[in-house]
Every structure is written in C-alpha cells, then in structure tokens.
Amino acid sequence: MSHKIYSIMVTTGDRFCAGTCSSVYVKLVGTDGESTRVKINSDQGLSRDSVTKGSPELVELEAESFLGITDDEWFCSSVVVKTPEGDEFLFPCHCWLSSSEKEVVREATAKLIFQETKTKSLAHREMQLRRCQQEFRWEVYAPGLPEMVESDNALALPPEVRFSFTKEAEFNLTLGSAFIPLKLNGLADNRDSWTNFHDLDQIFVDKKTKAYEYVQQHWLEDEFFGYQLLNGLNPMMIERCQTLPTNFPVTDDLVRSYLPSGSCLKTEMENGNVFLCDYKNLRSLVGKGNVINGQQQYLAAPLCLLYRNPEEKLLPVAIQLQQEPGEGNPIFLPSDSCDWTLAKIFVRNADFNEHELNYHLLRTHLIAEVFAMATVRHLPSAHPVFKLLSLHFRYTLQINIMARDQLMSLEGAITCICPQYTGIGYSGSLTLLKNAMDLLTYTSLCLPENIEARGLKEISTFYYRDDGLRLWDIIQTYVEGVLGFYYPSDDYVQRDSEVQLWIEDIFKKGFVEKQSSGIPQSFASVKELIKFITMVIFTVSGQHAAINNGQFDFGGWMPNFPSSLRQPAPTCKGETTESDILKTLPDVGTTVNTLAAVYVLSKKSTDHYQLGHYPEQLFVEKEPLERMEDFKRRLQVLSYDIKARNVGLPLPYTYLDPENIENSVAI
Template identity: 30%
Template sequence: MAGSGRVAGQSIQGLEQLDTMSNVQEGFVIKVHIGKATARFGRAKLIFILVDENDCTSDEIAVNPKPFDCSEVVVPMTQKKKKNMGSGTRIVSVKFCAGRTTKCFVKRIEVISKNISTNYSVLRLVAHRNWEYVPDPDTSLPQYNIPELKQKRQEELTDTRKHYKFKKTDGLPAQQVLTMPKEERFSIKYAMDIFGLFGKAQKRKTKKLKKLPDVKSLEDLKSLYGQVGDVEVVFDQPEGLTRWNLSNKQEMDLVFANQRINGLNPSIIQLCTDPEYIRKIAVSAETLKQFIGGMTIEQAIAEKCLYVCDLEILEDAKHKESCKLTCCCRCVPTPTVCAPIGLFFVDKKEGKDGILKPVAIQLFQDRAADNPVFLPTDGWSWTLAKMWFNNADAAYHQAITHLGFTHLLMEGVVVTTHRQLSRHHPIFKMLAPHFLFLIAINNLARVILVNSGGIIDSIMNAGVKGSFAIIRKRLTQWRMDVDGTLPVELVKRGVEDTTALPNYHFRDDALRVYDVIKTYATDYVKLYYKTSVDLQGDWEIQAWAKELTAKRDIENGGCGLQGVPGNGKLDSVDDLITILTSVIYTCSAGHAAANFGQYDEYGFQPNYPGLLKGKPPKTKTGHSENDLVQALPPVATILQTMAVTKVLSTKDTKSLGDFEEVPTITDASALPIVQSFRDNLAQVSKDIQTANYSRKYPYSHVDPYVVPNAISI
C-alpha cells in the first residue's frame, strides 16, 4: 500500500547519521521537516533565530523548505552576531515564524553544531511574524518547568481550548465542534490521495454499472469483478467471493463460523455457561444432539464446546425509513434489522485442535411460530438465514465495532488531550502520532457517509438513524477497564482459553500487539514518572484524566467515558499505563481489525450483506437460490458498497511504531524506548506472517506491518 513503511529494521527518526556534519565545522545546519506546507504565493519561507546556552542570539536566518520534505540550510559563522555563539555552542531554544506571504506547517526542526544534534518537535501551522518558541528539552512535566515556561504552557493551553471544543452529542460519544482546528486538517498529499481514491472507485463503479444488467443469479455476481472488455481491472476478487462455494455447503459453514472469530466483528462470540440460556432458542436438546457430536447440552457446556453470538442489542433498534419518492422504481421498502442468536460448536473430533461450526440460527429474540430455528440441514433456508444473520452482524459492526467505538469514541480523547496537555507534555507527545487525521476523517465521514441520505443510508439496512440508536444504547454499557482493555474483555466473554476455542487468530494476534503496546507504555511512562508523587503533582495529566470522565454535553466539555482507571483522579502510574494502552490499541490495532477487511467481507454481497431487501424467512422450507438473489439490492447499491469498502480498506499512512508523519518524540532518553517498541512489533509481525502460512484462513488485520498508527481512514 502507498505510504506503508515496513516496521522491521527501520531506524528511529532523528538518530540517523547525517551527511551534512562536515558542513558545521564553522557554523550550524538547520534541518526543517515540513508536513502540510501551505504557501499562499509560491514557495513557503521560514525565519529562524537560534538561542544558545549563554542566551546569545543569532541573526534572522531564512529557510525556504520544500513541501512535504526535509530541507536543510548551512549557516556559516559570518551570519552570526559577533557574540560568543561559536560552532561548538549548544543551542537551547529556537524562535521561528513564517515569511510575509506564507503559512507553513512545521513537523520537526533539527539544529546541528559540530557533534551536537538537537531535535525540536513542532507540529503546528506557523504564521507570519507570529514567533513560535521551542525550548530544549521540549519534553517535560509542567511542575518542573521554570516559572516563565509554566506561564507559557498555560497560555498555549488557554489558546488551544478556543479551537478544541466539545459539542452536544445527544447521547453519542463526545465530539469536536464542527469547526476543525487547522492543525487537524489533512495534509495536501493525503487529501489528494483520499479524494483520488473515492473518485477512482466512483469512476469504476460507473463503468461497471453501464455495462451490467441486474443480477439474475448468484453466478452473475462474478461479472462484477475483473475486466470488462479492454477496461482495466475494476474490482479485484475479495476473500468473501473466493470462500463462497455453494457446491460445498460444509465448507461454507466453516467460513460462516470463521467470520465470528476472525471477521470484522470478532468480539461478539462468547462461551455458553448456562444450559438455561439455550431455552432462548426454540430447539429441543434432542434435535441439537446431532450437531454437537452426540453430546447433551450439559456435556457440551461442561467441556467448553458451546458458544453463542447474541445480537440482542439490535432488538427494537430504530432503522432507516423507506424511500417516500414515487419516481424511483428501485426504491426499497422499509428494511428489517434482525436481532439474531447464533449457536456454535467446537468439534474437537475434526482438525488438529478442533473446528468451530454453526449449529443453529434464530433470527429474532422471542420464540414464535414464525421465528423458527434454522439448522445446517435446512438447505437453502439455512443459507438464507446465514445471510440475514450476517446482515445484522454488519449493522453491529458498522455502528459499534467500527464507527462508534473507534472513530467517535477516540475523537473525544483527541479533543481532551489537546485541551488539557501541553505540546511539551510527554504524554501528549506519546499520543499525538495515534491521533493523525482522526478528526479530519470523522468530519469527512459526517459529510458523505453518516449524513442523512448519505452512503450508510444507501448501503445498510440500519442506516444512519439505526446506527446512531445502536451506538447510544451500547455507550451506556461500555467501560474502558472492561470493554476497552482487551485481556479483560476476552475473559468477560469466556474466550481466553486457547485450547477450548482454537483458531481464534484475532484473539491470539491482537493480544500480542496489546502486550507490546503495554510494555511500550510502561517503559515510557516510568521514564517521566519516577514515583507516584510525580504523577499526583502533574496538574495537566490530572486535568486530562478528569475531563476523560467528566459528563458529556456540559458547557466546559467532558468526554464522559465510563470505567476509566482512577475515575478521573490518577494516583497510580499503573492506571495511567492502562489508559494509554487502551487508547493506543484502539486507535491502531483495534481500528485496523474493524476496518481493513471491509472489502474482503462486504465486497461480495451474499458473504456479508450490508443491505438486504424484503423480509427474513419465516419458514424452513420452500426456499431456493432465487430467494437469495431476490434479497440482494440493485446492482447500483452492490457496486456502491464495493466502491466504498474498497476505499476504506486502503492503508495510506505509516505502520504502527513508525512515527515519521508525527515525529513528536524527540527526547534522547525516550528514543531507545521507541526503538524497542518497534523491534518488538517487528517480531510480532514476523511471527504472524509465518503463522499465516499454516492457517486454514490466514488473518493479517492486526499484523503490525498492516496496522497504521491512527484512525486516518
């Protein structure tokens, strides 16, 4: 993928040996790293003043940086004031501003004098004659700053809060006001890439739509992929298509079961521990026996072989209304959103470790004559029931697993971090790479994806209205110390036992990534907080923790998160580590697991349908392939789903641990910790790729090489 950097073997930003060291024998070298360069007229211009340890200053030094690149300028001694600023002098701060006709987004500055290289993290838009000041070291806890710097930090935070504000969310996660801070905008390059991808996908969809009739059979769907005449490859074949094989019903059942543990929504399945729970499903124990290896229900539960996926939260969820226009023959009646229960069994007589198989599906919660339990022996009715189950699973996935509890939930954390932590705070510097473009992508989504009548309304049964209703319901239950802490969440669902539930690659791989992130957070936090006194005396981090838990929708803002360790007051370093691990994991691997497999799943409509027409089956007989075809939406909707999920599945930013895009961590004492983080991620990546060679269904969505740092798409 464009922009993705291999984790293994890369050096830390700022530690590389510079070829320019020979240029500083009689002066200095300034290296400027530009992010979002925005020159009003022509090329951007920056003006620098260097300050040394004796408080001597240089003359103004002009630099014309290249957009999206690193530029350097050699500053010979002839440009210095004739004070004691020699080439061996240590530079302790930098003042800089933009030229008269330009604005420039500066990522990082390096000042090199002989054998001394000093890094300054900036990450802000610099305007004309608005002098910015960056000290060295520029990473510190507020209580240990000199009085002038304490005041400067407070002034910066006061100004930042004018731009980062919470808006009323009506029961949704806390969000930034619609006015987006300039620092949060896409870079020019990334914006061009994103809109280019959307434009290209739309163009491909239009080409296909002109050449294809309505789908008459499932076989017809295959013509949506590959070439049309001499036209370029429009949509490649997703995994969902390659695994969909109607001639092998048993294999299709295994694919369906695998979606529960390694699909887009792998955190619903839970161990069944109570025989009484099975009473929710209208099927006798005798009927189930043939599907659970001849065991009784009690035996299957005792041996930890029985698992359930219960989407009760979708019951009575409001969903989108039918189209009221009379001019469109393709209008779909008011869609149905099921609230199904699926029963699954680990057959330990098959496979090396055992194989998960689907046993029964009930499409609605209440037992009723018109709500039968579908079984693997029910032919086409069983296949149709699996499609409707996946349609409900897709509603949950998009509303909760993806949009609600990565994109929206983390937006509030981004806003809180900017409002309460100075740019010089070590925790701000740690979190900043994991917030890249999050607010920008959420704003874009509000315009084209989750707006009324937008894409989600077009391709999902629940639509925007239903999705937001589901998010509101789930938000009242979500807790960071449970749902946001992966090892605890796995135990809560009873799926932590690798022997009882084998081949759960999401669990196994994600846990390794989580542990690496926790080790990184532990080492980094303990570098700055030697004792609990350091933590308790840090008023910025205490304000941050307080706002994370403060009630939403109040005038002074609040993130409204439940279950945050410390509950708004940080006395324990371990609590801070847990919070940071949760946030970084969610913004990286958590989002990647929910996002980057979208085209492979949604890209073949019968495999994981976002939108189905008509009503779910009410009987177990009389169905045929035609019923599956009739449930599919029009070709235009299918192609729209393919186009959108293809774009959303594209990675275009750096891999987890590669902080080149947001190089905030420049403290020399922290750089070895970052390198260790990257080395550990590289090993996990290598192990996952090796394991995938022998997996029946390879899983790579939490491979650190694939996982970006942030929710940027």
C-alpha cells in the same frame, strides 16, 4: 574580543509545497534574555552574549512574505541549536507558518507541569494550551454519544492535523476509480434485483483480493461462517455460552444430531464447546427498517448458537432471527436447506450493523477522536504523554469529519455506507449507537480482559486473539518503559494536574460521565496510567486495523456482508427458494455503492505511518529513545512470526501483522 556563536539548523518538513519564498527569521529565548532576530542564511550570527546565560529555552520563528505573497506557507519540521560549547538542543516544530504568524517552540526535553522551573517555558506551556483549547472545541454529535471536534468541514481544522496533499490526492483518486465506472455503466443507480450469483461475480473483477476470492468460494459453508466470527471482520460478538438465554429455547432434540453421540447441550456447555452471538442491540429496531429506492428494508435481531466439534471446527447449529420466541419465530437448523442459508444471511446483515456502527465507528473512530481532542486540549507538547500519543492521532480528526459529512449524514457526499444504502438508516444508526454506548466499558476496550470476559481464552484457531494479545503485551511493555522513566513513583502521577484533567475530560466527553463504563476519572498510580495508555494505543492502531482493513476482503462478496435486506425474516420453514434469497439481498445499486465504499475504506494510503514508525522526533532523552527501538524490534519479531504461521493457512490472518497496522485511525 570575538563573540562565541550559536549555530542553528532549521529543517523544512517533507511535505508537498513545504518550502517557501518568504524570508524566515529566528530568535533564541533563554532564561535571562533573548537574541536579536536573525534572518536564516544571513551572514549575521547569534552571539552568546546576546542570547542568555545557560541553555536556550525557546525558539521564535517568523516568516515575512516575498513580494507581498501572503499565502506562501512554510512547513517547519524542527530547529536544532548548537551552543558554543558543542551541546545540541532539538526544538520540534512540525507545523505550518504563514507570513502573518509567529511560532514559538520549546526545547524537546519532556517535563511534567510541576517540574517546570523556568518562567518563560511555563508561560509557553500555558499559552499553547489556551491556543489549542480555542482551536479545538467540543461539540455534541448526538445526545448520549461521545462528543466531537467543532468544525464545519475538514478545511476548518488547523493545517497540521489535516491530510497531506499525497493522502488527499490518493483518497480522491481511489474514490473516483471506485465510483465513476459504476456511474458510467449504470450499475450505481440500478434498482433491479440480482437474477443470479454469476452476475454478482462480474463487478469489481479487477479489484478482487485472494481473501475476497476465498470468501466468495466458501461463504455458504457452515465451517467458514463460524471461522469468520473469530477471524473475520467482527471477532467481537462471539462469546462462550454457559447457560442458554431464556428467550432462545434450543432443546437437545433440535441439535442432537450435531453433537457427539450420547452428549447433550448441558454437557457441551460445561466442557466449553458451546458459543453464542446475540444481536440483542438490534431488538428495538426490528420493524423500523430504512426505505431504499422506495422499497422497505428489514432488520432482525438474531441469536446464533455455535458448537465446537471434536475436530476443533466452530459450526453454527441453531439460529433464531428475532429475540421473542414463538410460533412465528422458528429456530432454524443446518438441515433446513435454503431456510438455513437465508437465516445465516440475516445474521450476517445483523453483523454488518454491529460491526460498522458499534465496533468500527463507535469503538475506534469516535473514541479515538475523544482521545485526540483531550490530548491536544490538556497536554502541551512538552508533556511525555503528548509525545507518546501525538502520532497515534494523525489524521483522525479529518477522517472523522469526513465520515460524519459523507457517510453518516442524511445526504452523504459519498453515496455508499451512508444511511441511504443501509437497511438500518440514519435514525436506526443513532439508536444502535446509543444502545452500544450502554455496553461500552473500559473492560471491553482492554483486550486481555475482553477475551477473559467472553470466555475465549481456550478456543483454537483464534488468530485475532493470539496476535492481539501479543501486540497488547508489546505495546504495554513500550508504554511501561517510557512512562516509567518520567513517572518514577505514583506520587508523580497524582501531582500531574495536566494528565488528571486529560482523563477527566475523556470520562466526561467520551463516556458521557457514565460511572458504569468503568473508565477512570483520575489516576492514582503509574500502573493505572500505563494500562489506560496501552488501551488507547491498541485501540487506535491494532484494534482499528483488525476491524477496518478486511472490509473489502470479507464484505466485497455482498451475500457474506449485506448492508440491507429487502424481505422480512422468514416466519416459517420450508418455503425459501434461491429466488427468494436473491429477492431478499440488496438490489444492484445498493450493492455496488456499498462495495465501492468498503473498497475505499480498506485501501491503504502510501502516506501512512506504520505502527512503531515515528519519523517526527519528539523525544530526546536516551531512555525513551531506546524503548522506542526495542518497540520496533519486538514488532518486527511479531510480524515475522505471523507471516510464518500464515504460510500454512488456507486463509492467512494478516490484519494484526504490524506491517499492516497504521499508527492511527486515519482511514
């Protein structure tokens, strides 16, 4: 009597050096038994009788070295098993195997912990979490800040979560192309002031974008100053002003000429036409600036009042550079000529610090790392939330380790936006991050609520809001469709001990157990879970793209985004000249090192997964696969609409076009 044979297809992943010379063996594990170990491509088959009654649960993969080559690693993408009856089962792997290891992978059907009925699958689930909790351990970065992965360097991470060869090679090549010419021509170490703006225009000539050139041409204009607070690098500071802060004594007499005839500040605030940017997080740092190349740097904590005129243009009308009002802290106005230009530069420097440390580093990179760590530590590969989120954390751990080692360390290997070249310095950076943690709330991370809280629902030409809210809705619909399939009722969420441990870890490690953050400590309903995961995906994809991708566009022209200032904020009016502005701006070396950094951080890698692109198949059920296709279609429509709108804009807003959004925080 002949045996009925299982056929097995093992796929090597599309990675550099993914193949192997080793002999690869496979074994099937079922409910009541397991097969013999069989070498791939051998004539021996896997008989039905030797496997199990019913469908296979697990696949065991093992490689044996060829001629004693022990470091010949193999990257297995997946295993597909076809039963004698013609049924196919997918076993996702997506990991590297060395000759000294065995890898056990389970069939792709997603299950919640209380749905596990097979002993071997449950044991595999528990084993996988134990291994991940050993490989990915928490470590304190600084007291009061989100915790991070414990790792001496990126190479200590498991190879599955590290950069691909392509990404690493491109990253190093981009670094070299940005920094080596600056070193060779002596600019990187030049401590002189810029003598004129024309000389500043001669660097990075071959790397300029159209947006860079637009910023260079319009940075002095008040209209553009207001525009980029909505659609520039940092659309997160501006909010509607309904009552003037008591420490910002702007009177009607000061701004009367900028308001409609017969109107006043109170009326315009009631009509929703007055807005405020308040950089109070920097207050405790004033007078504690960094020292760069032996020269003291200076910080301000400005308040900037803006008015939306009848032509719907958002214009700055008053700037106070320090938080305490007084004789030595004048309120600068658009009529103040060079004083006004210098005041706006101090605001842009304050925005640099808030952007890079609060909204970029903390609210995308560090929080994304917390989400990633909690996911790998508490959600096994069979969990539907793991499958939904896994590719949204691709490369996040490595890029964050590199950021801490090379950008946020006292001696960054990349001499750029590390403390060596910022006016705020290392100690000041940690202080600002801790100040920002007090304002890091669940509401502020949820775009619809954030826009509502800041009173920005009605203001026109706010493309970050328009594109972001549509993107949020698309993500939420996708998440709702997928999770609704696995969680048909709130009871399923409440019984899911793994997802409850997941959110508890996020609350403790990411938000340092601050009740004021509003971050849930547990989930009681499907609705709560959908909202939180929508926020996670939006944060690591769209929000990071909006905050990161335009760094060279808006920061490449240094006066628009200075990393440091070498003169203190003016304490009186009428004394500033263009020469004073050049003496205040960063020196040549600080400028070019910072510009090289923002260029590197804005450069898209060819090895990126565009939002909605999931080449590693993790789901097999029909419902989530259909939801995924719908997600892609809706993203394509959004992309088309954004491109159509941008045709009529002098400065297109492209950062939330899904084609320009990566699935994860990977740069």
